[in-house]
Amino acid sequence: xxxxxxxxxxxxxxxxxxxxxxxxxxxxxxxxxxxxxxxxxxxxxxxxxxxxxxxxxxxxxxxxxxxxxxxxxxxxxxxxxxxxxxxxxxxxxxxxxxxxxxxxxxxxxxxxxxxxxxxxxxxxxxxxxxxxxxxxxxxxxxxxxxxxxxxxxxxxxxxxxxxxxxxxxxxxxxxxxxxxxxxxxxxxxxxxxxxxxxxxxxxxxxxxxxxxxxxxxxxxxxxxxxxxxxxxxxxxxxxxxxxxxxxxxxxxxxxxxxxxxxxxxxxxxxxxxxxxxxxxxxxxxxxxxxxxxxxxxxxxxxxxx
Amino acid sequence: xxxxxxxxxxxxxxxxxxxxxxxxxxxxxxxxxxxxxxxxxxxxxxxxxxxxxxxxxxxxxxxxxxxxxxxxxxxxxxxxxxxxxxxxxxxxxxxxxxxxxxxxxxxxxxxxxxxxxxxxxxxxxxxxxxxxxxxxxxxxxxxxxxxxxxxxxxxxxxxxxxxxxxxxxxxxxxxxxxxxxxxxxxxxxxxxxxxxxxxxxxxxxxxxxxxxxxxxxxxxxxxxxxxxxxxxxxxxxxxxxxxxxxxxxxxxxxxxxxxxxxxxxxxxxxxxxxxxxxxxxxxxxxxxxxxxxxxxxxxxxxxxx
Numbered sequence: 001x002x003x004x005x006x007x008x009x010x011x012x013x014x015x016x017x018x019x020x021x022x023x024x025x026x027x028x029x030x031x032x033x034x035x036x037x038x039x040x041x042x043x044x045x046x047x048x049x050x051x052x053x054x055x056x057x058x059x060x061x062x063x064x065x066x067x068x069x070x071x072x073x074x075x076x077x078x079x080x081x082x083x084x085x086x087x088x089x090x091x092x093x094x095x096x097x098x099x100x101x102x103x104x105x106x107x108x109x110x111x112x113x114x115x116x117x118x119x120x121x122x123x124x125x126x127x128x129x130x131x132x133x134x135x136x137x138x139x140x141x142x143x144x145x146x147x148x149x150x151x152x153x154x155x156x157x158x159x160x161x162x163x164x165x166x167x168x169x170x171x172x173x174x175x176x177x178x179x180x181x182x183x184x185x186x187x188x189x190x191x192x193x194x195x196x197x198x199x200x201x202x203x204x205x206x207x208x209x210x211x212x213x214x215x216x217x218x219x220x221x222x223x224x225x226x227x228x229x230x231x232x233x234x235x236x237x238x239x240x241x242x243x244x245x246x247x248x249x250x251x252x253x254x255x256x257x258x259x260x261x262x263x264x265x266x267x268x269x270x271x272x273x274x275x276x277x278x279x280x281x282x283x284x285x286x287x288x289x290x291x292x293x294x295x296x297x298x299x300x301x302x303x304x305x
Numbered sequence: 306x307x308x309x310x311x312x313x314x315x316x317x318x319x320x321x322x323x324x325x326x327x328x329x330x331x332x333x334x335x336x337x338x339x340x341x342x343x344x345x346x347x348x349x350x351x352x353x354x355x356x357x358x359x360x361x362x363x364x365x366x367x368x369x370x371x372x373x374x375x376x377x378x379x380x381x382x383x384x385x386x387x388x389x390x391x392x393x394x395x396x397x398x399x400x401x402x403x404x405x406x407x408x409x410x411x412x413x414x415x416x417x418x419x420x421x422x423x424x425x426x427x428x429x430x431x432x433x434x435x436x437x438x439x440x441x442x443x444x445x446x447x448x449x450x451x452x453x454x455x456x457x458x459x460x461x462x463x464x465x466x467x468x469x470x471x472x473x474x475x476x477x478x479x480x481x482x483x484x485x486x487x488x489x490x491x492x493x494x495x496x497x498x499x500x501x502x503x504x505x506x507x508x509x510x511x512x513x514x515x516x517x518x519x520x521x522x523x524x525x526x527x528x529x530x531x532x533x534x535x536x537x538x539x540x541x542x543x544x545x546x547x548x549x550x551x552x553x554x555x556x557x558x559x560x561x562x563x564x565x566x567x568x569x570x571x572x573x574x575x576x577x578x579x580x581x582x583x584x585x586x587x588x589x590x591x592x593x594x595x596x597x598x599x600x601x602x603x604x605x606x607x608x609x610x
Contacts, residue, residue, distance in 0.1 A: 015348050039378040040345040043320050063410045065381045073344040076370045077319050094410035105368045105399035
């Protein structure tokens, strides 16, 4: 089952050079999540042929415009495309008021229901859970209350070793074996689970961290994730600017990836001052070689890391 | 002095096929106005290298999202680009609240001042005037209170016929002649204005009409304009849909242009159902041949009509 992250927007506050404000589309086990929704997100989603009708949860990291201004347009388009399924929106406090006020002035009543969930970004909190995944906040250090998101698969079941199954085995026994239970007939051990099963597939994790000042404190929560997106608004020579605006440099993103021992790092939220991004990528790689740029339209497959 | 209309966005409610929601950039005698500001307007303005720092007046026709959702992003970018000049925003009631609420939640204080002007779209009203132009509302028929805009140059001064000026003439006399006043020395007529001047350049007018049901009533107000932009969301075969959604067809746009005896018509606000626009253009031209499509990036020069 896929776990894929597609970069929809990679720009910092001012969209330039064909780059668009923050937005990512996640497909995890056929759940389709949107993380942040900067201006023109719906245009970018259509451009990359990502199915907006499949999105059921939207997570907004904070209420700076470059992280949510595409939301109203996306909602109107969902409405015009006759969506009826409920939509969950998770964000710091205020986004529900912003949406409802604009619906009021456009005299619009959407033909689907929105569940608004406000969360306090300053502490770790599980926002979403179903049978396969959880989404948890990652408190970040920024000018506004801001949170990243950790999307984690739950522990998976044992896998049957189909080569060893016997034609005479009953289905009810196979189900038991898959749950890790040995099968008895009275006191007689018939089948031992460990003999017929393989270890579960690993549970994959993706951490999204934008926007934030450098904060080694978060390394513990994201330790060993398969993929980390970390903002790298500036290069290290602009560290003063990074401190002032509570953003990170490419080197710092690499340092955090190294400290947290993640498998792969992608960097984004590039400042408008950088037309070319090679130097920025090289700076991050000088600390953490397994780094890529969050290039728009690119899909990162967590199994291909 | 230029009077140019550049199409920034030409799409109806759902942006598709590389078309973007409504927005036009007007340069009239070095005044730079924005009309409507759909999502991604700032991205399109940058793409066409239109100078956003020169925009001092923004006119919003109504509060459907596809006509104003690009405004917050544009304001934030003006702020980040260190604008300090005042900005005037004209719109139906509510836009000021929408902007102020979002500034509040992003804890932003713009480093320039915005003058908000709410207007009642149901009656004709002059919104703006300076020494060279006026901007007046054109009441439209739509689901929300909606207004088009008539941008008109004021009457221009007589032009001096420089070939006939005499080396001995005093500057103060020349100024009088240009104002249409004959020059006397006591009771003696020295120079007759009509002898030294040519008629003024014509005062040009541009009418922007989107979104609206077909409404012949507005022909009087826009009679003889140099350029008319009229929405043509649908083709005539979708007339029922046009009535239901209070939009116009390409044929109706042509009919209005014909009735109002305008010099040229451009049509836009195309429905997402039309990938190719040739049929739509041909339908309008079958009624009013001097029609063009409002193609994004195209500049219409009112002197070249």
